[in-house]
Amino acid sequence: MIPFIPALNENRVIAESLRGIDQRIKAENKGVFSEAVILFDHVPVHRTLPYSGYDGYAVAGRSLRFALTDPRPDAREPRRPYYVSDKEANVSLADSEVVSLEQAWRWLTDWKQSKALLREQIVQRHQVWRNSREAAASDLRAREYERVRSDPDPLPLPPQIWGPEQERAWQADTDRGEVAAYQELQAWDGYPRSVTVFLVGNIGPCDGCKARLKVFLYELSAELFPKALVMVKAVYTGDQCKRGVRGTTDRLETEYGYPDRAEQQEFRLDGEPLRRAWVRLVTAWPVRQ
Numbered sequence: 001m002i003p004f005i006p007a008l009n010e011n012r013v014i015a016e017s018l019r020g021i022d023q024r025i026k027a028e029n030k031g032v033f034s035e036a037v038i039l040f041d042h043v044p045v046h047r048t049l050p051y052s053g054y055d056g057y058a059v060a061g062r063s064l065r066f067a068l069t070d071p072r073p074d075a076r077e078p079r080r081p082y083y084v085s086d087k088e089a090n091v092s093l094a095d096s097e098v099v100s101l102e103q104a105w106r107w108l109t110d111w112k113q114s115k116a117l118l119r120e121q122i123v124q125r126h127q128v129w130r131n132s133r134e135a136a137a138s139d140l141r142a143r144e145y146e147r148v149r150s151d152p153d154p155l156p157l158p159p160q161i162w163g164p165e166q167e168r169a170w171q172a173d174t175d176r177g178e179v180a181a182y183q184e185l186q187a188w189d190g191y192p193r194s195v196t197v198f199l200v201g202n203i204g205p206c207d208g209c210k211a212r213l214k215v216f217l218y219e220l221s222a223e224l225f226p227k228a229l230v231m232v233k234a235v236y237t238g239d240q241c242k243r244g245v246r247g248t249t250d251r252l253e254t255e256y257g258y259p260d261r262a263e264q265q266e267f268r269l270d271g272e273p274l275r276r277a278w279v280r281l282v283t284a285w286p287v288r289q
């Protein structure tokens with residue numbers, strides 16, 4: 001494979017995602033949006049739409065996998081990193097990132113289910129093929145056996161139905177079919193070798209959402225794609241990192257974006273202005289089950 005193609009794919013799909021977010025901001029004059037972009041083996045396979053926090057419950061319902069909050073009094077969501085307070089998790093519950101991660105998780109779960117169904121179909125199709133081949137050959141073999149066994153006298157023996165030559169050709173064809181089926185299944189089981197999810201937005205993720213990204217990465221890797229190399233990156237425009245205060249009565253300080261190891265990259269679509277965004281690799285938060 002030509003090595004620069006994956007980078008081109010990624011650059012392009014992120015540029016499209018940034019454009020989608022720009023268009024929503026233009027249409028609504030303001031807002032904070034994010035969307036998830038999913039790639040298998042460096043090829044884009046899905047984009048959620050750009051969501052705002054307001055889309056949250058309407059799009060994803062009330063049961064949000066990455067809310068990391070527990071509605072019961074004094075209960076602590078066990079997957080949430082210790083350094084994220086209940087208040088932090090609750091104040092960021094309706095952030096656009098929560099919806100985007102939810103939608104990405106749902107798409108990936110659905111994809112895995114349909115993949116399992118298709119795999120079953122491949123196996124069944126192969127079994128039907130194998131059975132019909134066996135049935136056809138054993139019928140001819142049985143007829144040949146009857147022919148040889150019959151007493152030719154006084155009649156001449158009827159022409160040969162099946163012999164070593166047919167047996168060899170049959171075996172060679174069968175071998176080819178078995179190998180092809182094995183390879184098809186092997187390719188199927190090994191796909192995707194890598195899963196990359198970009199969470200693209202017009203502001204860096206807050207402290208609560210940075211923790212959500214870590215849990216998302218961990219669960220994606222441990223539960224959905226244990227055999228693939230899984231990567232999650234936060235991609236965002238605006239400041240690399242800025243402090244902010246949330247909540248009206250109950251004020252809470254948070255930090256948007258990453259103070260460290262975020263790299264500014266350029267994204268371009270043909271005939272459109274250059275877009276710059278921060279890209280930061282997410283590391284996992286191991287969830288104790």
Ligand SMILES: [Zn+2]
Binds near residue numbers: 095206207209
């Ligand atoms: Zn947030």
